[in-house]
Each structure stands twice: as structure tokens, then as C-alpha cells.
Amino acid sequence: MSDATLPIDPHDPAATGPHPPRYPGAPAGVPTLDTWQEAPGNRWAFGDLGELVPTATISRTPPDARAGIAATVRLDAFAAAMPELERRLEATYTDAFLVLRGDEVVAEYYKPGFAPGQRHLLMSVSKSICGLTVGALVDQGRIDPARPVTDYVPELAGSVYDGPTVRHVLDMQIAIDYDENYVDPAAEVQTHDRSAGWRVRRPGDPVDTYAFLTTLRGSGAVGEFQYCSANTDVLAWIIERVTGARYHDVVSELVWSRLGADRDATITVDRSGFGFANGGISCTARDLARVGRLVLDGGVAPGGRVVSEAWTRGILAGGDRDAMTYEGFTGRFPDGSYTAQWWCTGNARGNVSGIGIHGQNLWLDPPTDSVTVKFSTWPDPDTAEWNALQTDLLLDVCAALDAR
Numbered sequence: 001m002s003d004a005t006l007p008i009d010p011h012d013p014a015a016t017g018p019h020p021p022r023y024p025g026a027p028a029g030v031p032t033l034d035t036w037q038e039a040p041g042n043r044w045a046f047g048d049l050g051e052l053v054p055t056a057t058i059s060r061t062p063p064d065a066r067a068g069i070a071a072t073v074r075l076d077a078f079a080a081a082m083p084e085l086e087r088r089l090e091a092t093y094t095d096a097f098l099v100l101r102g103d104e105v106v107a108e109y110y111k112p113g114f115a116p117g118q119r120h121l122l123m124s125v126s127k128s129i130c131g132l133t134v135g136a137l138v139d140q141g142r143i144d145p146a147r148p149v150t151d152y153v154p155e156l157a158g159s160v161y162d163g164p165t166v167r168h169v170l171d172m173q174i175a176i177d178y179d180e181n182y183v184d185p186a187a188e189v190q191t192h193d194r195s196a197g198w199r200v201r202r203p204g205d206p207v208d209t210y211a212f213l214t215t216l217r218g219s220g221a222v223g224e225f226q227y228c229s230a231n232t233d234v235l236a237w238i239i240e241r242v243t244g245a246r247y248h249d250v251v252s253e254l255v256w257s258r259l260g261a262d263r264d265a266t267i268t269v270d271r272s273g274f275g276f277a278n279g280g281i282s283c284t285a286r287d288l289a290r291v292g293r294l295v296l297d298g299g300v301a302p303g304g305r306v307v308s309e310a311w312t313r314g315i316l317a318g319g320d321r322d323a324m325t326y327e328g329f330t331g332r333f334p335d336g337s338y339t340a341q342w343w344c345t346g347n348a349r350g351n352v353s354g355i356g357i358h359g360q361n362l363w364l365d366p367p368t369d370s371v372t373v374k375f376s377t378w379p380d381p382d383t384a385e386w387n388a389l390q391t392d393l394l395l396d397v398c399a400a401l402d403a404r
Contacts, residue, residue: 051273066115069114071111078397081400085393089393094374095377096116096284097372121356123358127354130235134170135306139308145166147166152241153238171323172338175219175221178228195208195270213233240274248267267282316366349398351364353394
């Protein structure tokens with residue numbers, strides 16, 4: 001099937017009319033892949049080509065130098081309580097590990113060939129950043145969590161999102177025909193990936209993420225947890241709609257520019273320039289730790305307030321425990337919940353986490369005022385065995401910090 005027979009033609013500016021303009025004064029959807037080299041759109045496109053064409057980083061550290069980078073191992077703080085920590089990090093395919101207590105980095109580990117200033121894909125930890133961005137707009141009165149999704153994105157009328165509220169999307173409490181099986185080519189999550197440019201498109205696939213979201217169906221029943229990556233991209237669409245700006249620009253303005261970050265983050269974009277909010281952000285371990293820090297600090301970052309203290313209190317308090325039915329989580333954390341795109345353990349420590357497949361984790365421990373970041377490349381996306389090893393390690397880090 002050719003692009004001309006798909007639901008949306010990516011080369012037709014009218015097809016992207018409902019979406020934000022790519023730059024001030026531009027018609028929505030202009031320039032396209034066919035016209036970005038032409039005036040006047042090239043004035044924007046030559047500086048922002050990543051919105052139209054997938055881009056890779058040309059690093060300031062050449063590949064041969066990166067290959068020669070020795071492992072960074074600074075784990076002395078855990079030598080007594082966790083003498084086997086380095087071995088456990090290696091056994092769980094750790095690329096980077098960092099513990100931030102207050103404003104002090106008490107431990108770091110980077111595998112050979114991975115530089116401390118290097119960005120790493122966050123996978124679904126990206127969702128937690130989206131949740132904070134929504135929180136900032138809620139605080140500004142621009143998003144009302146109690147309003148229906150279609151009040152903000154009428155294009156979703158007739159989809160599974162026709163009826164549920166923004167709060168239902170935030171807390172993933174919508175029954176959706178969406179299989180989050182990362183290794184099944186027939187699963188909706190892989191169609192989602194293909195629409196976002198993460199996999200090779202197949203005939204009949206939606207042309208971009210916007211189009212994919214409109215295809216989702218299901219009972220739409222609310223009140224029971226169902227993990228669904230599409231929900232986060234719906235939130236990003238709402239963010240674009242209320243701001244009139246691209247998702248990545250809003251995250252920059254409201255979150256990243258206030259963190260005191262060492263480096264820019266990146267996000268993958270589809271052919272329409274829509275950022276893959278549910279899993280496409282990459283950043284350094286230190287910068288991700290700053291995200292966790294702002295939650296523990298009541299929503300305040302070095303560059304100013306990001307979200308209200310009430311928003312962060314809601315995350316740390318956890319969500320509706322009765323709604324959480326995912327046994328893979330409640331088996332370990334019986335009082336666990338999910339709220340505002342964060343996993344809440346409900347344990348005695350009040351641990352809260354952003355979690356991504358293949359072993360990405362942003363772990364908050366209020367009793368020790370600490371944030372632990374772990375970047376990994378597990379051989380499997382998500383298994384009970386890998387999750388148990390990761391959770392055990394993170395809880396042991398908390399106990400070791402108690403001992404200090």
C-alpha cells in the first residue's frame with residue numbers, strides 16, 4: 001500500500017492542520033519532507049532538521065576514544081554494606097549507575113566505553129517527565145485533569161479516548177485494546193513503534209503517531225489500571241494543543257531549562273515532528289537524577305519551580321491502590337499504585353520510580369533524601385527475573401544509605 005492510500009498523506013500540509021506550526025508564522029505541517037529545502041521553510045528546517053529526518057549525534061568524543069574509555073567505578077560509599085555491588089551492576093548489564101543524596105553524588109559507575117557525559121535512552125522513564133510537564137500546565141490552569149480528553153483533542157472522538165478524562169490517562173485507568181508485548185510483531189505496541197519511526201513501517205500502518213492514536217479502540221471503561229504507552233502520547237498531544245507548541249519545546253521550557261542540566265536531552269520524532277513522549281527521551285545519568293531531585297524537593301529546581309508542591313506530594317503519596325491490578329507489581333508491592341506517570345510502591349519507605357524496559361530506572365527514596373539512576377541494556381525487555389534483580393539492588397542501596 002502506498003502512502004497515498006494511507007489515512008494521512010505525510011506530504012499534504014492539510015493533513016497535519018490540527019497540529020502546531022513548526023515555527024512562528026508557518027502554516028501547520030509546513031515544511032514537509034518534500035519542501036523543507038525550499039524557501040521560506042528552509043530558514044527553520046536547516047536548524048531543526050531532526051523534526052523531519054531522524055538524526056544521530058556526532059559526538060565530541062570520537063568513537064575510537066569512546067571504545068578506550070575505562071570503566072568509572074566510584075562505589076566506596078557502599079564498600080562495607082554492599083561489597084558485591086560492582087559485580088551486581090555488571091551482572092544486570094548496567095551502563096550507568098548514580099546515587100545522589102541531597103546535592104552530593106555519593107556513588108557512580110559507568111561501564112567501559114560509556115562516558116559519564118553520554119546520553120542514554122530512557123525508554124518509559126520518559127513517561128515520568130511527561131507527567132511533570134502535564135503537572136506544570138495543570139498548575140498554570142491550562143489543563144484540567146477532570147475534563148474529557150476530547151475537550152482538548154476533538155480528533156480523538158470515536159476512539160477509546162472519547163469519554164475518559166485527562167486524569168484517567170495520567171493514571172492509566174482506561175480499558176484499551178492495546179497489547180504491550182514488546183516482542184510480538186502483531187502487538188499494538190509494535191504498530192505504535194512503527195508509526196513513530198522506531199521500526200520499519202508496514203503497508204497499512206498509520207502514517208504517524210497522531211494518526212495511530214485515533215485508531216485505538218476498546219471498551220473505554222475506567223477505574224482499573226492498564227499499562228498502555230499510547231496514553232503518554234495522548235498527554236503529549238494535549239500538551240501541544242493547549243500550548244500551541246511542539247511537545248519537545250514545551251518540555252524544554254517548563255522542565256529541562258530549569259533543571260540546571262549539564263547537557264541537552266534529545267527525543268526521537270516521527271515524520272510529523274511529534275516527539276515520542278512515551279519512551280524516546282535520552283539524557284545523562286546526572287541530568288536524570290536532577291529530575292528525581294526536583295520531585296523530592298517539592299517541585300523546585302535550580303532554575304525555579306517546575307511543578308507545585310501539591311503535585312509532587314501527590315506523586316510521593318501514591319495513587320489509587322484499589323485500581324492497581326497488575327500482579328507483576330503488586331506481587332512485590334501489595335500497596336502499589338500508579339499515578340501521574342510514576343510507579344508508587346506503597347512500601348514503608350515510600351519509594352517511587354520511573355521505570356523503562358531493558359532496565360532503566362529513576363528511583364526515589366524519601367527517607368534518605370536520595371535518588372538512584374540505573375541505565376541498563378538487559379537482553380530482554382521486561383521479565384520477572386530481571387525486575388526482581390533490579391528491585392532487590394535498589395532496595396539494598398536504600399538500606400546501605402540507612403547504614404551511612
